[in-house]
Amino acid sequence: MKESEAPDPRPYHHGDLRRALVEAAVRLVEADGPGAMSLRAVAREAGVSPAAPYHHFKDKSELLDAVAHEGWEKLDLAFRAARDAETSPPNRVRELGVAYVRFAIAHPALYRVMYDCSRDKADMPAHVHENEESAYRRVRDVLISAGADPADEVGLELATIACWCAAHGLAEMTTFKQFDALKAELGGEDAFLRGVLGHVGVFAKGLQR
């Protein structure tokens, strides 16, 4: 009477508490900000006792890691969409940046968790660069297809970092400064984002010089 095809290690009493906890956490984070997300509130939201989460996460920070993971997956989706929507390589670089910032604007609290939760690990979040399908790699590849020299390891890495930093900086800025006046004057959010990113060499014209 059991579907033995179940792909993941079977859930027990609750159904799939781990998943329910992560979803509740994401909901709370996006609703009231990362600071307002307490472990007890998550448990409450999921309808279990305050100690229940400890059978699925060793820590509060481990739950936040899972929330962050959720965020990186959403971001990667946005990255792929942006890359496929634009065929001109130089524009692709810029549109990748725009997609990044738009994501941060759409999910500000989630975005903050993505970085905050790995703040004390003295490293960028693992999902950014540590595998073949990473977001970091995606930027690098688009830079190459836009004319960067793949043999120049150092130059390529510097350019990738510059891209990431500029987008990251703008994303951070827009989480506490709306720039409404400027957006209005330029005719929309996208125009504003392209305007700022246009001042960044790599975004403006790929790598040709």
Add this chain to the structure above:
Amino acid sequence: MKESEAPDPRPYHHGDLRRALVEAAVRLVEADGPGAMSLRAVAREAGVSPAAPYHHFKDKSELLDAVAHEGWEKLDLAFRAARDAETSPPNRVRELGVAYVRFAIAHPALYRVMYDCSRDKADMPAHVHENEESAYRRVRDVLISAGADPADEVGLELATIACWCAAHGLAEMTTFKQFDALKAELGGEDAFLRGVLGHVGVFAKGLQR
């Protein structure tokens, strides 16, 4: 028997508790990170009861505001030094960026508080731009002296934002990713910073095009 020349509202029992609290808070933040700084620990460090701070700050977040204020003053010092140390206007722009990132590397926890504490105010920290001697204005002025057209309000603001964002992004990055290999390869931290910022148009060559 009182020096009536005392410039500020006189301190009472403690001497100058408000000042002592801010200093203790800065010490704790820089030592153990912003998360480890509890109001009670600050009071303990200053040798007063847990409720004492409430006569000088309405909130924990108001104490953090004071800590942040301290940070912005230190940053402004670094900005002025960087501006005065470099006479070539285009280089000045870049060196302002380098100074910004170096400050964040030197005071990572303080740097984080500077932004975190005004995270929910839907605005950049007031000390950044809201007065004549602001850091934001300082960047703007250096851009003008580097050739930007003061009449082009929008373009100037976009360029200032781009500068700030690139530096802010790089600063944030270096708080959880050391880039040690790259620094070594390029011959030092400054070379690395200039390398990344060199990819940003405004930093690389002022505004001439």
Add this chain to the structure above:
DNA sequence: AGATCATCTTGACAACGTTCAGATGGGTCC
């Protein structure tokens, strides 16, 4: 000297993260 008022303490409250001993109930083996 007596009144005033900012300052600091004491004691309390709810909420939090975390732990631990025990209840529960599905899965496995005889």
Add this chain to the structure above:
DNA sequence: GGACCCATCTGAACGTTGTCAAGATGATCT
């Protein structure tokens, strides 16, 4: 089917935190 096992969840507890109300303290002003 019955006995066991073990992952899962609960209940109660501990120490810590932010915050508040009521009272003690002592400098200042008239």
